[in-house]
Amino acid sequence: MGSIQTTMIAILVIIAIVLFALGGFILGTIVMKNNSNNDNSKTSELQYDVTKLKASQQGLNEQLLLLQAENERLQTVNKQPVSQTDYPALTFVRDNYKSKCDNIENDIEDLRDDIDDQEDDIDNMEIRIAAETDPVKKAELQTQLDDLEDELDDMNNDLDDLYDDEDRYNC
The missing domain is CATH 1.10.287 (Helix Hairpins)
Incomplete structure (x- = not known):
């Protein structure tokens, strides 16, 4: 059970990093276009994209925190002594x-x-x-x-x- 949670946490961290990198790439691309075109509509699109990326990143961070809390709870449960009725x-x-x-x-x-x-x-x-x-x-x-x-x-x-x-x- 612990290895599954660890794997899920690692996957979520990788997804967060990929989204962050994708956001940086999109942001860089849009900024480059804005500098060359000075178009106000593209600036608003950029702000919308950045807002979406921040919301996605925040959701992933919340999931990561929940998984870490669950992992700590399970480690505490695993340290409790085994009773004879359990085994x-x-x-x-x-x-x-x-x-x-x-x-x-x-x-x-x-x-x-x-x-x-x-x-x-x-x-x-x-x-x-x-x-x-x-x-x-x-x-x-x-x-x-x-x-x-x-x-x-x-x-x-x-x-x-x-x-x-x-x-x-x-x-």
């Missing part, structure tokens, strides 16, 4: 974004709880290994402990990934 899609995007952040935060909280439980399981397994006297059973428990520690490492890596997601989405 419901923005509300959807914002809600979807908030939902994504909430999901990430919930996943982090759940994973922290799982990590705490896993650490408790590892502590219990270490106690069981220390208390076990049978070497075969102790080796099995050690294998289970290694598996628990590997799972804990995976959980910590997942937690790091969730923190990265949290940073990426600015949650």
Whole structure:
């Protein structure tokens, strides 16, 4: 809308310049004829033409002022904040974004709880290994402990990934 108004203003300015130049040309032509002929009727025609040109120029200037005022009004309207009722899609995007952040935060909280439980399981397994006297059973428990520690490492890596997601989405 603003570019159309700018184009219209430019066209009106060009028309005003052309009319002004045409008026100057007509005025110059008539003055030259008047100087050579000294005819009073041509002087009155010249005055009539000049009056018409001034009226046309004044009308164009008024149109130009109206377009400039409208352009300023539209620029003021464009600076006003956008409401959610004007653009419901923005509300959807914002809600979807908030939902994504909430999901990430919930996943982090759940994973922290799982990590705490896993650490408790590892502590219990270490106690069981220390208390076990049978070497075969102790080796099995050690294998289970290694598996628990590997799972804990995976959980910590997942937690790091969730923190990265949290940073990426600015949650």
